[in-house]
Amino acid sequence: VMLGDAYAFIDPVFSSGVLLAMNSGVIAAEAIDTCLKTPAKAVAALKKFDALMKHGPKEFSWFIYRVTNPIMRDFFMGPRNLFRTKEAVLSMLAGDIFGKTPIWSSIRAFKMLYYIANILQPRRAYLGWKRRRFNIRKVDDDVVYNA
Ligand SMILES: Cc1cc2nc3c(=O)[nH]c(=O)nc-3n(C[C@H](O)[C@H](O)[C@H](O)COP(=O)(O)OP(=O)(O)OC[C@H]3O[C@@H](n4cnc5c(N)ncnc54)[C@H](O)[C@@H]3O)c2cc1C
Structure with missing residues:
Protein backbone atom coordinates (compact mmCIF):
# COMPACT_ATOMS: atom_id res chain seq x y z
CA VAL A 1 0.00 0.00 0.00
CA MET A 2 1.10 3.60 -0.51
CA LEU A 3 0.82 5.91 2.48
CA GLY A 4 1.32 9.54 3.43
CA ASP A 5 3.25 11.67 0.99
CA ALA A 6 4.04 8.59 -1.11
CA TYR A 7 0.30 8.39 -1.86
CA ALA A 8 -0.42 12.10 -2.33
CA PHE A 9 1.57 15.19 -1.50
CA ILE A 10 -0.49 18.26 -0.62
CA ASP A 11 1.19 21.67 -0.46
CA PRO A 12 2.37 22.25 3.15
CA VAL A 13 0.47 25.55 3.15
CA PHE A 14 -2.56 23.40 4.05
CA SER A 15 -0.78 21.90 7.11
CA SER A 16 -2.56 18.60 6.67
CA GLY A 17 0.27 16.24 5.69
CA VAL A 18 1.15 14.84 9.12
CA LEU A 19 -2.42 13.99 10.10
CA LEU A 20 -3.19 12.53 6.67
CA ALA A 21 0.00 10.45 6.83
CA MET A 22 -0.76 9.16 10.35
CA ASN A 23 -4.36 8.41 9.43
CA SER A 24 -3.22 6.51 6.34
CA GLY A 25 -0.97 4.40 8.60
CA VAL A 26 -3.88 3.53 10.88
CA ILE A 27 -6.32 2.57 8.12
CA ALA A 28 -3.59 0.63 6.26
CA ALA A 29 -2.82 -1.35 9.45
CA GLU A 30 -6.52 -2.22 9.76
CA ALA A 31 -6.76 -3.27 6.11
CA ILE A 32 -3.58 -5.38 6.27
CA ASP A 33 -4.76 -6.99 9.52
CA THR A 34 -8.00 -8.03 7.78
CA CYS A 35 -6.06 -9.35 4.75
CA LEU A 36 -3.82 -11.51 6.98
CA LYS A 37 -6.49 -12.79 9.37
CA THR A 38 -9.44 -13.21 6.98
CA PRO A 39 -8.17 -13.36 3.39
CA ALA A 40 -11.75 -13.84 2.14
CA LYS A 41 -12.43 -10.22 3.15
CA ALA A 42 -9.19 -8.86 1.65
CA VAL A 43 -10.74 -7.37 -1.50
CA ALA A 44 -13.42 -5.52 0.47
CA ALA A 45 -10.86 -4.30 3.05
CA LEU A 46 -8.54 -2.92 0.34
CA LYS A 47 -11.48 -1.31 -1.43
CA LYS A 48 -12.49 0.45 1.80
CA PHE A 49 -8.85 1.50 2.34
CA ASP A 50 -8.74 2.92 -1.18
CA ALA A 51 -11.97 4.91 -0.68
CA LEU A 52 -10.71 6.36 2.63
CA MET A 53 -7.37 7.34 1.04
CA LYS A 54 -9.18 9.24 -1.73
CA HIS A 55 -11.32 11.14 0.79
CA GLY A 56 -8.48 13.50 1.87
CA PRO A 57 -7.25 14.69 -1.55
CA LYS A 58 -10.87 14.95 -2.76
CA GLU A 59 -11.90 17.26 0.09
CA PHE A 60 -8.71 19.33 -0.12
CA SER A 61 -8.88 19.73 -3.90
CA TRP A 62 -11.81 22.16 -3.56
CA PHE A 63 -9.57 24.47 -1.48
CA ILE A 64 -6.43 23.80 -3.55
CA TYR A 65 -8.15 24.89 -6.75
CA ARG A 66 -9.47 28.10 -5.15
CA VAL A 67 -6.87 29.20 -2.61
C1 LIG B 1 8.53 22.61 4.27
C2 LIG B 1 7.40 21.70 4.72
C3 LIG B 1 6.54 22.14 5.72
C4 LIG B 1 5.50 21.32 6.16
N1 LIG B 1 4.65 21.74 7.14
C5 LIG B 1 3.67 20.95 7.59
C6 LIG B 1 2.82 21.37 8.65
O1 LIG B 1 2.92 22.45 9.18
N2 LIG B 1 1.86 20.50 9.06
C7 LIG B 1 1.68 19.28 8.48
O2 LIG B 1 0.80 18.53 8.89
N3 LIG B 1 2.48 18.86 7.46
C8 LIG B 1 3.47 19.66 7.01
N4 LIG B 1 4.28 19.24 5.98
C9 LIG B 1 4.00 17.95 5.34
C10 LIG B 1 4.47 16.77 6.20
O3 LIG B 1 5.81 16.97 6.61
C11 LIG B 1 4.35 15.49 5.37
O4 LIG B 1 3.08 15.42 4.75
C12 LIG B 1 4.54 14.25 6.26
O5 LIG B 1 5.77 14.31 6.91
C13 LIG B 1 4.44 13.00 5.40
O6 LIG B 1 4.80 11.90 6.18
P1 LIG B 1 5.35 10.59 5.48
O7 LIG B 1 5.57 9.62 6.60
O8 LIG B 1 4.43 10.19 4.37
O9 LIG B 1 6.70 11.00 4.77
P2 LIG B 1 8.06 11.55 5.44
O10 LIG B 1 7.78 12.30 6.71
O11 LIG B 1 8.77 12.26 4.32
O12 LIG B 1 8.82 10.24 5.82
C14 LIG B 1 9.43 9.43 4.84
C15 LIG B 1 10.69 8.85 5.47
O13 LIG B 1 11.20 7.82 4.62
C16 LIG B 1 12.60 7.97 4.56
N5 LIG B 1 13.06 7.31 3.32
C17 LIG B 1 12.95 7.75 2.05
N6 LIG B 1 13.47 6.87 1.19
C18 LIG B 1 13.91 5.83 1.92
C19 LIG B 1 14.56 4.60 1.61
N7 LIG B 1 14.82 4.25 0.35
N8 LIG B 1 14.85 3.78 2.63
C20 LIG B 1 14.56 4.11 3.92
N9 LIG B 1 13.97 5.26 4.28
C21 LIG B 1 13.64 6.11 3.29
C22 LIG B 1 12.86 9.47 4.59
O14 LIG B 1 14.18 9.76 5.02
C23 LIG B 1 11.81 9.90 5.63
O15 LIG B 1 12.30 9.86 6.94
C24 LIG B 1 5.34 20.03 5.56
C25 LIG B 1 6.22 19.60 4.55
C26 LIG B 1 7.24 20.42 4.15
C27 LIG B 1 8.19 19.92 3.08
Whole structure:
Protein backbone atom coordinates (compact mmCIF):
# COMPACT_ATOMS: atom_id res chain seq x y z
CA VAL A 1 0.00 0.00 0.00
CA MET A 2 1.10 3.60 -0.51
CA LEU A 3 0.82 5.91 2.48
CA GLY A 4 1.32 9.54 3.43
CA ASP A 5 3.25 11.67 0.99
CA ALA A 6 4.04 8.59 -1.11
CA TYR A 7 0.30 8.39 -1.86
CA ALA A 8 -0.42 12.10 -2.33
CA PHE A 9 1.57 15.19 -1.50
CA ILE A 10 -0.49 18.26 -0.62
CA ASP A 11 1.19 21.67 -0.46
CA PRO A 12 2.37 22.25 3.15
CA VAL A 13 0.47 25.55 3.15
CA PHE A 14 -2.56 23.40 4.05
CA SER A 15 -0.78 21.90 7.11
CA SER A 16 -2.56 18.60 6.67
CA GLY A 17 0.27 16.24 5.69
CA VAL A 18 1.15 14.84 9.12
CA LEU A 19 -2.42 13.99 10.10
CA LEU A 20 -3.19 12.53 6.67
CA ALA A 21 0.00 10.45 6.83
CA MET A 22 -0.76 9.16 10.35
CA ASN A 23 -4.36 8.41 9.43
CA SER A 24 -3.22 6.51 6.34
CA GLY A 25 -0.97 4.40 8.60
CA VAL A 26 -3.88 3.53 10.88
CA ILE A 27 -6.32 2.57 8.12
CA ALA A 28 -3.59 0.63 6.26
CA ALA A 29 -2.82 -1.35 9.45
CA GLU A 30 -6.52 -2.22 9.76
CA ALA A 31 -6.76 -3.27 6.11
CA ILE A 32 -3.58 -5.38 6.27
CA ASP A 33 -4.76 -6.99 9.52
CA THR A 34 -8.00 -8.03 7.78
CA CYS A 35 -6.06 -9.35 4.75
CA LEU A 36 -3.82 -11.51 6.98
CA LYS A 37 -6.49 -12.79 9.37
CA THR A 38 -9.44 -13.21 6.98
CA PRO A 39 -8.17 -13.36 3.39
CA ALA A 40 -11.75 -13.84 2.14
CA LYS A 41 -12.43 -10.22 3.15
CA ALA A 42 -9.19 -8.86 1.65
CA VAL A 43 -10.74 -7.37 -1.50
CA ALA A 44 -13.42 -5.52 0.47
CA ALA A 45 -10.86 -4.30 3.05
CA LEU A 46 -8.54 -2.92 0.34
CA LYS A 47 -11.48 -1.31 -1.43
CA LYS A 48 -12.49 0.45 1.80
CA PHE A 49 -8.85 1.50 2.34
CA ASP A 50 -8.74 2.92 -1.18
CA ALA A 51 -11.97 4.91 -0.68
CA LEU A 52 -10.71 6.36 2.63
CA MET A 53 -7.37 7.34 1.04
CA LYS A 54 -9.18 9.24 -1.73
CA HIS A 55 -11.32 11.14 0.79
CA GLY A 56 -8.48 13.50 1.87
CA PRO A 57 -7.25 14.69 -1.55
CA LYS A 58 -10.87 14.95 -2.76
CA GLU A 59 -11.90 17.26 0.09
CA PHE A 60 -8.71 19.33 -0.12
CA SER A 61 -8.88 19.73 -3.90
CA TRP A 62 -11.81 22.16 -3.56
CA PHE A 63 -9.57 24.47 -1.48
CA ILE A 64 -6.43 23.80 -3.55
CA TYR A 65 -8.15 24.89 -6.75
CA ARG A 66 -9.47 28.10 -5.15
CA VAL A 67 -6.87 29.20 -2.61
CA THR A 68 -5.25 31.70 -4.98
CA ASN A 69 -8.59 33.30 -5.89
CA PRO A 70 -8.73 36.92 -4.63
CA ILE A 71 -12.20 36.33 -3.17
CA MET A 72 -10.88 33.39 -1.13
CA ARG A 73 -7.97 35.60 -0.03
CA ASP A 74 -10.51 38.16 1.25
CA PHE A 75 -12.14 35.40 3.31
CA PHE A 76 -8.81 34.44 4.89
CA MET A 77 -7.65 38.04 5.46
CA GLY A 78 -10.91 39.04 7.19
CA PRO A 79 -12.04 35.86 8.93
CA ARG A 80 -15.50 35.70 10.49
CA ASN A 81 -17.09 32.78 12.24
CA LEU A 82 -20.52 32.75 10.58
CA PHE A 83 -22.09 29.28 10.99
CA ARG A 84 -18.83 28.25 12.75
CA THR A 85 -17.09 28.26 9.36
CA LYS A 86 -13.77 29.47 10.83
CA GLU A 87 -13.52 26.53 13.24
CA ALA A 88 -14.58 24.07 10.54
CA VAL A 89 -12.07 25.33 7.97
CA LEU A 90 -9.26 25.28 10.58
CA SER A 91 -10.17 21.70 11.53
CA MET A 92 -10.25 20.72 7.92
CA LEU A 93 -6.91 22.37 7.09
CA ALA A 94 -5.38 20.45 10.00
CA GLY A 95 -6.57 17.24 8.34
CA ASP A 96 -9.34 16.45 10.82
CA ILE A 97 -11.73 15.05 8.22
CA PHE A 98 -11.95 11.38 9.16
CA GLY A 99 -13.35 11.47 12.67
CA LYS A 100 -16.59 12.65 14.17
CA THR A 101 -15.77 16.40 14.42
CA PRO A 102 -19.01 18.04 13.19
CA ILE A 103 -17.51 20.23 10.46
CA TRP A 104 -19.45 19.31 7.34
CA SER A 105 -22.48 21.61 7.57
CA SER A 106 -20.13 24.53 8.31
CA ILE A 107 -17.88 23.56 5.37
CA ARG A 108 -20.95 23.53 3.12
CA ALA A 109 -21.91 26.98 4.49
CA PHE A 110 -18.36 28.23 3.77
CA LYS A 111 -18.56 27.02 0.15
CA MET A 112 -22.01 28.59 -0.22
CA LEU A 113 -20.71 31.95 1.09
CA TYR A 114 -17.77 31.69 -1.32
CA TYR A 115 -20.09 31.11 -4.29
CA ILE A 116 -22.37 33.98 -3.21
CA ALA A 117 -19.32 36.30 -2.97
CA ASN A 118 -18.34 35.21 -6.50
CA ILE A 119 -21.80 36.00 -7.83
CA LEU A 120 -21.66 39.44 -6.19
CA GLN A 121 -18.21 40.19 -7.70
CA PRO A 122 -18.46 38.70 -11.22
CA ARG A 123 -15.43 40.51 -12.66
CA ARG A 124 -13.06 39.38 -9.91
CA ALA A 125 -14.58 35.91 -10.04
CA TYR A 126 -14.05 35.70 -13.81
CA LEU A 127 -10.43 36.90 -13.59
CA GLY A 128 -9.75 34.40 -10.77
CA TRP A 129 -11.31 31.60 -12.80
CA LYS A 130 -9.25 32.57 -15.86
CA ARG A 131 -6.00 32.59 -13.87
CA ARG A 132 -6.82 29.24 -12.29
CA ARG A 133 -7.53 27.72 -15.70
CA PHE A 134 -4.10 28.89 -16.89
CA ASN A 135 -2.21 27.81 -13.74
CA ILE A 136 -3.81 24.40 -13.40
CA ARG A 137 -3.31 22.75 -16.75
CA LYS A 138 -1.64 19.69 -18.15
CA VAL A 139 1.97 20.26 -19.11
CA ASP A 140 3.82 18.09 -21.59
CA ASP A 141 6.63 16.12 -19.79
CA ASP A 142 9.07 17.18 -22.54
CA VAL A 143 8.37 20.83 -21.81
CA VAL A 144 9.08 20.33 -18.07
CA TYR A 145 12.30 18.30 -18.54
CA ASN A 146 13.74 20.55 -21.24
CA ALA A 147 12.87 23.82 -19.47
C1 LIG B 1 8.53 22.61 4.27
C2 LIG B 1 7.40 21.70 4.72
C3 LIG B 1 6.54 22.14 5.72
C4 LIG B 1 5.50 21.32 6.16
N1 LIG B 1 4.65 21.74 7.14
C5 LIG B 1 3.67 20.95 7.59
C6 LIG B 1 2.82 21.37 8.65
O1 LIG B 1 2.92 22.45 9.18
N2 LIG B 1 1.86 20.50 9.06
C7 LIG B 1 1.68 19.28 8.48
O2 LIG B 1 0.80 18.53 8.89
N3 LIG B 1 2.48 18.86 7.46
C8 LIG B 1 3.47 19.66 7.01
N4 LIG B 1 4.28 19.24 5.98
C9 LIG B 1 4.00 17.95 5.34
C10 LIG B 1 4.47 16.77 6.20
O3 LIG B 1 5.81 16.97 6.61
C11 LIG B 1 4.35 15.49 5.37
O4 LIG B 1 3.08 15.42 4.75
C12 LIG B 1 4.54 14.25 6.26
O5 LIG B 1 5.77 14.31 6.91
C13 LIG B 1 4.44 13.00 5.40
O6 LIG B 1 4.80 11.90 6.18
P1 LIG B 1 5.35 10.59 5.48
O7 LIG B 1 5.57 9.62 6.60
O8 LIG B 1 4.43 10.19 4.37
O9 LIG B 1 6.70 11.00 4.77
P2 LIG B 1 8.06 11.55 5.44
O10 LIG B 1 7.78 12.30 6.71
O11 LIG B 1 8.77 12.26 4.32
O12 LIG B 1 8.82 10.24 5.82
C14 LIG B 1 9.43 9.43 4.84
C15 LIG B 1 10.69 8.85 5.47
O13 LIG B 1 11.20 7.82 4.62
C16 LIG B 1 12.60 7.97 4.56
N5 LIG B 1 13.06 7.31 3.32
C17 LIG B 1 12.95 7.75 2.05
N6 LIG B 1 13.47 6.87 1.19
C18 LIG B 1 13.91 5.83 1.92
C19 LIG B 1 14.56 4.60 1.61
N7 LIG B 1 14.82 4.25 0.35
N8 LIG B 1 14.85 3.78 2.63
C20 LIG B 1 14.56 4.11 3.92
N9 LIG B 1 13.97 5.26 4.28
C21 LIG B 1 13.64 6.11 3.29
C22 LIG B 1 12.86 9.47 4.59
O14 LIG B 1 14.18 9.76 5.02
C23 LIG B 1 11.81 9.90 5.63
O15 LIG B 1 12.30 9.86 6.94
C24 LIG B 1 5.34 20.03 5.56
C25 LIG B 1 6.22 19.60 4.55
C26 LIG B 1 7.24 20.42 4.15
C27 LIG B 1 8.19 19.92 3.08
